[in-house]
Amino acid sequence: MADLRVNIGKLSLKNPVTTASGTFGYGTEYADFMDIERLGGIFVKGTTLEAREGNPYPRMAETPAGMLNAVGLQNKGAEYFTDAIYPKLKELDTNIIVNVSGSSIDSYVACAEKIAALGKIPAIELNISCPNVKKGGMAFGVSAAGAAEVVRAVRKVYPRTLIVKLSPNVTDITEIAKAAEAEGADSLSLINTLLGMAIDAGKRKPILSTVTGGLSGPCVKPISLRMVWQTYQAVKIPIIGLGGISNWRDAVEFLLAGAAAIQIGTYNFIDPSASLDVIDGINAYCDEYGIKSVSELSGALEI
Amino acid sequence: MKVTENANLHDNYCLLKLRADGALPEMRPGQFVQVWVTHSPAVFLRRPISIHYVDRERNELWLLIQKVGEATRAMAAYSPGDTLNLLLPLGNGFTILSKTSDKRKLLLIGGGVGIAPLLFLGERLQAEGFAPNFLLGARTKDDLLQLEDFQRFGTVYTTTEDGSQGEKGYVTQHSILGKTRFDYLYTCGPKPMMMAVARYAASALIPCEVSLENTMACGIGACLCCVENTTQGHVCVCTEGPVFNIDKLKWLI
Incomplete structure (x- = not known):
C-alpha cells in the first residue's frame, strides 16, 4: 500500500483522485453507488452569487467518445448552497471544494466571500473557463490580463486554498497559467471543456440550444494531457489535471505529465463509481513499480 | 444483469428480458433504467430505457426497444447469457391512484x-x-x-x-x-x-x-442536461420526472 496523500496548497488530500465540478452534483447524488468519502475530494457543481436557470433545452449532444454540454451554470445560488447544501456536506470525511463562478469581478468576489465564511470548505475552484455563459465565465479565462484581474480580486478576500480552473480555448494556456500564479493562485486545474458544436443534418439545425457547447470525455484526453504537461513546465504551483480521464491508467498518465492530483469528470456519467476504481488502480500501480508515495509520480515523465 | 431472452418483434423492435442475480429492487411503473452499451464503440453514454414490465416470479425485468440507432441496434443483438450493466430504478414513476379514489375510469x-x-x-x-x-x-x-x-x-x-x-x-x-x-x-x-x-x-x-424522454447523460440528477422548463423552473427529467402532471409543464397547449 503506497502513501497516496498529496497536498494542494494548504489542502491535504487522502489520495489524488477527486471528481470534477458539474459531473458529480453535490456528491450526495452518487452516494447510492459508492462510498464518496473514499475520494480525495469532491468539486461540487458551479455556484454563482445569484441563482441561475441555465440555458434552454437541449443542452447535450453525444459525440464519438464524449459529449457536448451547454448547461450554462444552472444552480440555485450561493445562499442556497450555504443554507441547504452545506449542512449536509460539512460532516463528510472528504474535501468539499466549491466551484465559484460569476458574471463580473464583483460577483466572483461576493460569491467567494460567502463560501469563505463556511469553515468546512477548505478550498474554492475559481471557474474562469465556462464556455456556456454569455457574460463572465470564459471571458476572464481567455486572456492573461482578464485572468489576472479576477484572481487578484478574489485572492484579496479568500484566505484558504485558491484553485483556478483554466480554459483550453486559448492560444497558449501557459500564459494564462503564469498570470494566475503571479496573482497568488495556490493551484491550477485544467482543463475545462473545449468549445465545440453539433449539427442535425436532417433538420439543418444545431443540436444545442446555444449552438456551441463544451466538449468533454475520453476524446479530449490527448489535448488535456498535453496542456498539463506544458503548464507543469511553466509554473511552480501544483496542477490538478482533468479532461477525459476514465481509468487508473489515464490518471497515472496525468500524474506523470505533471499533475499533483486529478479529477474524474464525464466518465462519472458512464460508471458512477469509476473514481474508486481509479484510486485502487493507482495504488496497485505504485505497488507494482515500488513507488512509496504517489507524489513521486508527479512530473516523473521521462523524455 | 443477465439476458435470459431477446426476441425480435417484427423488424424494428426487440423485447429484452433480463434476470438479476439477487432480488430486484422495488420498482414503480414509469421509472427507467440506464443501460451501459459496452459492445458498440460508437456509443459513449448510457441509454435510458423505460421499464416495460417486471416479472416478479421469474425475477425478470423487461425492456421494449425500438431499433433507431447504434445503441438500440447493439441492444437488439444481445444474446441469452450476456451480462449488462444497468443503473436502476431511476426517476419518479406514474401516480398509482388509491384503491378508494373516485377516479375509476x-x-x-x-x-x-x-x-x-x-x-x-x-x-x-x-x-x-x-x-x-x-x-x-x-x-x-x-x-x-x-x-x-x-x-x-x-x-x-x-x-x-x-x-x-x-x-x-x-x-x-x-x-x-x-x-x-x-x-x-x-x-x-x-x-x-x-x-x-x-x-x-x-x-x-x-x-x-x-x-418525457429528454436526452440525458447521467440519469441521476448530476449533469443537468435533461431539464424541462416547468412551473418550478428547469428541473431534471431524470430525477423530478420522467413523469409530469401536465399542470407542471409549460407546454403551449
Whole structure:
C-alpha cells in the first residue's frame, strides 16, 4: 500500500483522485453507488452569487467518445448552497471544494466571500473557463490580463486554498497559467471543456440550444494531457489535471505529465463509481513499480 | 444483469428480458433504467430505457426497444447469457391512484414504442382494483406490439395511421374519447402525440400525466442536461420526472 496523500496548497488530500465540478452534483447524488468519502475530494457543481436557470433545452449532444454540454451554470445560488447544501456536506470525511463562478469581478468576489465564511470548505475552484455563459465565465479565462484581474480580486478576500480552473480555448494556456500564479493562485486545474458544436443534418439545425457547447470525455484526453504537461513546465504551483480521464491508467498518465492530483469528470456519467476504481488502480500501480508515495509520480515523465 | 431472452418483434423492435442475480429492487411503473452499451464503440453514454414490465416470479425485468440507432441496434443483438450493466430504478414513476379514489375510469394512451411503460402501469393499476383501458397507436399494425400482454390487464383500443388495424388515424381521434368520459389519463409516446393528448386533457379538464424522454447523460440528477422548463423552473427529467402532471409543464397547449 503506497502513501497516496498529496497536498494542494494548504489542502491535504487522502489520495489524488477527486471528481470534477458539474459531473458529480453535490456528491450526495452518487452516494447510492459508492462510498464518496473514499475520494480525495469532491468539486461540487458551479455556484454563482445569484441563482441561475441555465440555458434552454437541449443542452447535450453525444459525440464519438464524449459529449457536448451547454448547461450554462444552472444552480440555485450561493445562499442556497450555504443554507441547504452545506449542512449536509460539512460532516463528510472528504474535501468539499466549491466551484465559484460569476458574471463580473464583483460577483466572483461576493460569491467567494460567502463560501469563505463556511469553515468546512477548505478550498474554492475559481471557474474562469465556462464556455456556456454569455457574460463572465470564459471571458476572464481567455486572456492573461482578464485572468489576472479576477484572481487578484478574489485572492484579496479568500484566505484558504485558491484553485483556478483554466480554459483550453486559448492560444497558449501557459500564459494564462503564469498570470494566475503571479496573482497568488495556490493551484491550477485544467482543463475545462473545449468549445465545440453539433449539427442535425436532417433538420439543418444545431443540436444545442446555444449552438456551441463544451466538449468533454475520453476524446479530449490527448489535448488535456498535453496542456498539463506544458503548464507543469511553466509554473511552480501544483496542477490538478482533468479532461477525459476514465481509468487508473489515464490518471497515472496525468500524474506523470505533471499533475499533483486529478479529477474524474464525464466518465462519472458512464460508471458512477469509476473514481474508486481509479484510486485502487493507482495504488496497485505504485505497488507494482515500488513507488512509496504517489507524489513521486508527479512530473516523473521521462523524455 | 443477465439476458435470459431477446426476441425480435417484427423488424424494428426487440423485447429484452433480463434476470438479476439477487432480488430486484422495488420498482414503480414509469421509472427507467440506464443501460451501459459496452459492445458498440460508437456509443459513449448510457441509454435510458423505460421499464416495460417486471416479472416478479421469474425475477425478470423487461425492456421494449425500438431499433433507431447504434445503441438500440447493439441492444437488439444481445444474446441469452450476456451480462449488462444497468443503473436502476431511476426517476419518479406514474401516480398509482388509491384503491378508494373516485377516479375509476383510467385511460393509458401510448404511441409507438412509448407504450412500453404502460404495460407495467396497467398491471399495477389492475392489482389496485382498477379496470384500466389502453389506447395504443402506431403507424401500422406491425408497430402495434404486445397486444396480448396488454389485454391481460384491461381493455385495449387501437389506432393505426394507415388503418391496417383498429381505427384509422391518431390516438386522439379514436371514437372512444367521444363515447366515454375518462377520469384520469396517462400517456407516453412521441412528443407531438403527448402534446395532442395534453391538449385534449386540458380542454376536457381531465388530469393527465405524461412521461418525457429528454436526452440525458447521467440519469441521476448530476449533469443537468435533461431539464424541462416547468412551473418550478428547469428541473431534471431524470430525477423530478420522467413523469409530469401536465399542470407542471409549460407546454403551449
